[in-house]
Amino acid sequence: MAVRLPRGFRAGATRAGIKPSGRPDLALLVSGLPAVWAYAATKNLAAAPSIHRGRALYASGKPLRAVVVNAGNANCATGERGFADDRRMAELAALRLGLAPEEVLTASTGVIGVPLPVEKVEKGLPQIDLAPFADPFAEAILTTDTRPKVAEAEVEGARIVGIAKGSGMIHPDMATMLAFLVTDASLPQEALREAWRGIVERTFNQVTVDGDTSTNDLAVVLANGAYGEVPLEPFLEALEGVARKLAKAIARDGEGATKLMVVRVVGAATAEEARRAAKQVAGSLLWKSALYGNDPNWGRILAALGRSGARFDPLRVRISLQGIPLYAGGVLPFDREAASRAMGAEEVVVLVDLQEGPGEGEAYGCDLTEEYVRINALYTT
Template sequence: MAVRLPRGFRAGATRAGIKPSGRPDLALLVSGLPAAWAYAATQNRAAAPSIHRGRALYASGKPLRAVVVNAGNANCATGERGYEDDRRMAELAALRLGLSPEEVLTASTGVIGVPLPVEKIARGLPEIGLTPFAEAFAEAILTTDTRPKVAEAEVAGARIVGLAKGSGMIHPNMATMLAFLVTDALVPQEALRAGWRRVVERTFNQVTVDGDTSTNDLALLMANGAYGEVPLKAFFEGVEAVAQELARMIARDGEGATKLMVVRVVGAATEEEARRAARAIAGSALWKSALYGNDPNWGRILAALGNSGARFDPLRVRIVLQGIPLYEGGVLPFDREEAGRAMRAEEVEVLVDLREGQGAGEAYGCDLTEDYVRINALYTT
């Protein structure tokens, strides 16, 4: 079923010829009204020109009206030309929409080190038809993803719609993918930015597929106020629900993955330590491999936990896999075959109780398979 964007937003996409596959690869997301916005960008030191430009726009505090995204070319590590090409992409999108370039955010994703084919973008932008639906945009921003990622929520009459891409080069250190959330709620920009930081920490920063943080990725929240004011607490609960659903979709669609891993840590000294512990488990290559093989090797969970920096006493920790207790200060008697069968599900839950305090947190990951190696061994060939 088609997902309608919130009031005042339109989106569209085209095949500009950037992706060798010929699939849609150039997209626009537009607000009919100036929008308050909140933004989180990758902390990778080799960040692409689109990230540097986005940070400068964000620091200005001015409203945002549109986003232009190309998928297939990262426009990263392309020298001074890369910065000029990114500015040109913003100018071309602004010309198409009747806006100023400073009202347009750019985003790029794809192969690093290849110059951006600006001439293809110039030809493609006029071909994009804008509609109030999300699907064309959601499809065009994909790279190695196997499916579009769209989530939505409603809060007191206002709507929130999220669109994301992400499959590989995914690891906490915001950002870990491209994510665009839009809403017609009226939210002051200062409140929007403060709340978005907290949402990102609990959702997108808790996703890991392969331990690599991309050079290009970002998470954006735009609020154009077309509906009006809503209770802020309920609003951010809705935003977090959409972001969490997208985070789970990204982890489930990890390159080569066969199952989603959800790690829940409770009883930590602090929420931050709980999130850190959960990320360590979700990111362990050893545990991810065991997950793929349906091997209930709890020792790999405990070892990852020990490297997380979270405080705990191994003699008090409890580890439960798919509802089956495996460890509580020592190994528990359990049926390995039963546990292995339980791990064959499409979603596998690891629950860890550190018994140190009230802190709780989740992380999202996936198993590590031969297909992950194959996809990345052949990525540019």
């Protein structure tokens, strides 16, 4: 099911030999027109050269024309050489596309601490065929993901297509999450940039435990205006919808995961506290293990809420799971067998009412399985 990119965008990928598996690992995403863009990246102090470069490009305020991504090597913690290699990757992509290097954003994902084989990037780039479809690009940026992640929306004729990769694990500190959203809507750059921060906060950053991110994470949206203007509010709503779908897809495809966990917190003092509480639950290893075992052990949810920093009265909070009330300021009688059966679904929803105020928020996670440990015990070797 090929997904067509918005007007004026093309993409493609190749097998450059960076992934030991030999799978596609080098990809280009190109806009025929200069695109306004908004960007969010990891706050990790050990951020990769691609992140430092992206921040500098972003600060310039200049439009973007292309993104070059390699998977299989994060080009992080590779010393001064890593910065030169990252610049070189941008220059090579610019050369291939007839652009200036400053019009090309770089992104890398994969193992940390191994120099980027730039010669493979150099050989690979000319092999990339560009076409108006998202799929080869979506495939090539994956690492331990088990499936590509693409989502789309339409707003009064303009289109939005989002492509992401997860890290497998929903913990923030686990992996590189990359998200590329493109639209042919014509948008004021400042409005897009301002809105993007909030959208990322409510979607991609809620796939993480504590707002922490990997060394290479980034989420970027490019708007090339090929379609024309659309009303801003509905557009931003649709953009957030695409981002949320990708965020959920990343959580669902957590390393070793068997199911998606959606934690919805209502009744918090503020939306920020709701998101924080939801994230703490989604990131609790004990609760994630219980989720895997279909064990409705709500005590672990309460314990996670209690350390989240969100304000509430333990004697008033309410917790339900798949619509089944489990706790209401005290022990509730509930059918443990039925609750356990309900946890066998592919998507499990935890609903928490803190009964403090109007704040609402969600977080997205997955269960913790033996397979997660197996995958991560032997990644580099």
